[in-house]
Amino acid sequence: MLYNLSKNNRPENGADNQGTNRSGQMQASAKKTSREHLPRRVRKSPHPFAQGPGYSRRPLISFRPMVRSHDLNKVRKTRDEPRNRGLGRGLLWLALASVAALLVFNNWVMPRYTRVGEAFSMPQVTGMDHETAVDSLQRGGLGAVQWDTVLDFSVTRGTVLAQRPLAYARVKPGRTVYLKVSDNTRYTVLVPDLVGETTDAARIKISRAQLQVGEVLANSVPGPYANIVIRQEPSPSTPALLGDPVTVWYSTGPGNRLVEIPDVVGQLVQWALADLRRAGLHGKIYPPVDTLGFVPTVSSQSHPPGTRVAEGTELTLFWDAESQENQ
Secondary structure, eight states: OOOOOOSTTOOOTHHHHHHHHHHHHHHHHHHHHHHHHSOTTEEEEOOTTOOSTTSOOOOEEEEOOOOOHHHHHHHHHHHHHHHHHHHHHHHHHHHHHHHHHHHHIIIIIHHHHHTTTOOEEOOOOTTSBHHHHHHHHHHTTOEEEEEEEEEOSSSOTTBEEEEESOTTOEEOTTOEEEEEEEEOOOOEEEOOOOTTSBHHHHHHHHHHTTOEEEEEEEOSSOOSSEEEEEEEESOTTOEEETTOEEEEEEEEOOOSSEEEOOOOTTSBHHHHHHHHHHTTOEEEEESOOOSTTOOOBOOEESSOTTOEEETTOEEEEEOOHHHHHOO
């Protein structure tokens, strides 16, 4: 609905107010109609040319431009295009820098670190003197470390017995070579007590004492148990030089014939033990003798003299510790 509000058609004098009221009613009706029928994106704006009290304000309706979704995507794409272009360039430069760093590391750093192509054959130093072997390895650009010392009296002291890496292996300059060297220095040690031990246990105790296992012989006199050491030479707790041999005798088990027990009371323990062995018997001293050079006298024996027992039976010889040590 349009109204002509030009200057020629404007009511005059008293009719002006009447026309103004009528115009206001029409304008209110137009506002109501426009609010009911306009879409959500419509807004009102005053007439730019309405001036003075003689001019009525008619509703002017302006519409926002309807923007479609594909248009918005086009706008966003245009706006983000410089940013995406900069990100792509950064990724390209990062990839090129990574490839360059990999080439430098593979062709320059790693060859200098691993020394590719510089490996040579490991020299043979086993059997040499320790000092000579070290000089030979150092002249070849290798290091030498003595990592173990072995007691060996079959070779000269300081002889290289083994080496790691082995001879003729491929090694690189600067490699450390570990040497095992012999030592035959003569120290004094005490012979361990082997009586009552099995033959295998006796061998282990001799080796731990840094002595050598001598002869392992079967005793001519039967014993109560088989494969048990019943005698040794040197005697237990005797000082011996490092690497000296120790000979042991072991029992073959009890015999089948009966023997008579001799009377050894009043004899020195060494003589008493010798008499028992000649009779086919075994003896042990109680309490044990701990003092070196002290030889006690037998005060009593476990089996009475004249008793017949199986060959290889063991007797216990007693001596009076209090009375004999004070003498």
